[in-house]
Amino acid sequence: DIQMTQSPSSLSASVGDRVTITCRASQSISNYLNWYQQKPGKAPKLLIYVASSLQSGVPSRFSGSGSGTDFTLTISSLQPEDFATYYCQQSYSTPRTFGQGTKLEIK
Amino acid sequence: QVQLVQSGAEVKKPGASVKVSCKASGYTFTSYYMHWVRQAPGQGLECMGIINPSGGSTSYAQKFQGRVTMTRDTSTSTVYMELSSLRSEDTAVYYCAREYRSGYPDWGQGTLVTVSS
Numbered sequence: 001d002i003q004m005t006q007s008p009s010s011l012s013a014s015v016g017d018r019v020t021i022t023c024r025a026s027q028s029i030s031n032y033l034n035w036y037q038q039k040p041g042k043a044p045k046l047l048i049y050v051a052s053s054l055q056s057g058v059p060s061r062f063s064g065s066g067s068g069t070d071f072t073l074t075i076s077s078l079q080p081e082d083f084a085t086y087y088c089q090q091s092y093s094t095p096r097t098f099g100q101g102t103k104l105e106i107k
Numbered sequence: 108q109v110q111l112v113q114s115g116a117e118v119k120k121p122g123a124s125v126k127v128s129c130k131a132s133g134y135t136f137t138s139y140y141m142h143w144v145r146q147a148p149g150q151g152l153e154c155m156g157i158i159n160p161s162g163g164s165t166s167y168a169q170k171f172q173g174r175v176t177m178t179r180d181t182s183t184s185t186v187y188m189e190l191s192s193l194r195s196e197d198t199a200v201y202y203c204a205r206e207y208r209s210g211y212p213d214w215g216q217g218t219l220v221t222v223s224s
Contacts, residue, residue, distance in 0.1 A: 001169070034210040036152075043202055043217055044152065049210035056212075087152055091209040095168035096142065096154040 002026050002090050006099035012107040017078045021102045023071045023088035032092035035064055035073045038101075039084045047086075048073065078104075109133040111203050111215035118221045124191040127218045129203030136184040137161040140206040143177060143188045145199040146217075157206075158186055193222045 003026035013019050023033065031051040036044035046055045048064035051071060061076040075082055083106050088099040114128040129141065143155040156167035158177040165177045176189045186203060201218045204211035 032209055036211075038152075043204075043214035044211070046210045046212045049208055049212075053208075055210070089152075089210075091206075094157055094166045096157075098152040098154065101151045 001095055002029060002093060002097050004088055004090055004097050004099040006086075006088055006102050008102060009100065010103045010105065012105050013078055014107045015078050015080055019075045019078055019104065021073045021086055021088075021104075023066075023073070023099050025069045025071075025090055025092075028068045029090045029092035031067045032090055033064070033066065033071045034089045034091055035062075036087045036089065037082075037084045038087065044087065049091075080106075109205065109213045111205060111213055113201075113203060113215040113218045116219040116221070118223065119193050121194055121222055121224055123193050123222075124189060125193060125220050126187055126189040127201050127203075127220070128185050128187050129215050130183065130185045131205070132184060134205075137181060141177075141179075141186045142204045142206055142211060143175075144202045144204055144211075146202070147196070147199040150199075155188070155201075160186060190220075193220075195222050198222045 005024045007022050033051045035048040038044040047058050047062050052064045063074050065072050086102045110132045112130045117125050119125050137160045142157045145153050155171050158165045160179045167175050174191050179186045198221050203215040205213040
């Protein structure tokens with residue numbers, strides 16, 4: 001199975017900050033990398049698919065980049081509703097695997 | 108609009124089995140793979156496997172091989188996930204999720220399965 005490693009595991013930031021979360025795959029996954037946001041008690045929400053494509057309805061302050069093994073999710077200017085847990089996921093092979101998550105908290 | 112509606116919460120004893128359903132609507136059921144993902148309390152997301160609703164073929168994560176069975180009923184646009192030999196570590200919220208353009212844009216509401224003696 002492909003292992004996905006996110007960093008950091010947690011992050012404190014303020015409204016208006018620019019935030020970057022990284023995700024590394026244990027082998028090359030081309031651009032088959034997705035990002036999700038999850039809030040407590042809710043199903044995950046797809047933000048970015050195939051590394052850099054913005055899911056319909058997701059604000060443009062979210063962006064993704066990378067290919068091969070290294071990927072980033074950037075939030076350009078944090079809003080109060082962005083405080084949540086973020087997961088990366090590879091869709092290159094089965095079983096699909098997720099990173100361990102990054103909890104974004106208010107500073 | 109796409110909707111995935113899952114069955115209700117379950118409480119099971121260790122060693123029992125549970126079968127969770129996921130009824131799809133708003134799209135052509137046989138055109139998109141369905142995945143099952145679980146999340147233990149306070150933990151991350153874990154993919155259990157995938158089913159192709161068209162032919163019924165499946166692929167399971169090795170961790171669940173031998174204990175999980177995913178099936179579908181095309182007449183009702185429903186997929187099922189059955190997990191057997193339950194243990195306390197299987198206590199989790201179980202989600203179905205539709206794959207589209209490599210990601211999961213659509214999720215069920217989740218089904219809490221509690222395993223307790």
